[in-house]
């Protein structure tokens with residue numbers, strides 16, 4: 442698939458150039474914001490954001506190629522060239538990005554991994570936070586959306602314990618009360634719905650959102 446990179450070599454520090462070098466970049470400027478969606482699944486959130494914010498670069502990362510194929514097909518059909526997909530295990534994320542290369546990370550509906558023995562597999566755990574800190578800009582931030590209240594509470598606690606400043610912490614983020622309080626970026630970003638999220642919303646399950654920033 443065009444715009445899908447599987448376990449690529451020599452990409453760290455070069456993502457803006459790599460993405461821009463493909464057909465007709467909308468804007469080849471290399472300084473623009475780069476956002477990563479981790480555990481992107483079908484990648485439809487990455488595609489939706491790339492469409493809304495064509496002045497930034499968007500990468501969805503996941504190990505499941507068959508899922509990201511869907512997003513890659515939509516990218517291709519829409520002719521979007523400010524986004525792409527990285528197929529890898531997220532445990533290896535530091536091999537693919539240079540220190541300070543990423544401005545924002547979104548973790549969308551990660552597997553809750555409820556067993557204590559699997560804590561290190563949770564994408565919002567301290568083990569992963571250390572990896573994220575290494576690739577984010579010093580003022581970079583992390584966002585997480587989940588339907589799972591236990592994972593949400595675990596995440597807020599773990600991020601605070603690891604020294605992140607919690608800028609937003611919203612239970613039931615799609616409730617009319619919270620929708621009315623969104624700033625313009627949140628309005629756009631939170632209204633792009635992932636594949637799992639749409640399943641939960643059909644069941645009327647509340648969605649929770651947290652944003653943290655390394656201090």
Ligand SMILES: C[S@@+](CC[C@H](N)C(=O)[O-])C[C@H]1O[C@@H](n2cnc3c(N)ncnc32)[C@H](O)[C@@H]1O
Nearest residue numbers: 480481482503504505530531549550635636637
């Ligand atoms: C519950 S799905 C959510 C998919 C998508 N974000 C959504 O909301 O529709 C979680 C995704 O995280 C991916 N994932 C979980 N742990 C991973 C890891 N260590 N490395 C790469 N992908 C991982 C899975 O392959 C899966 O596609």
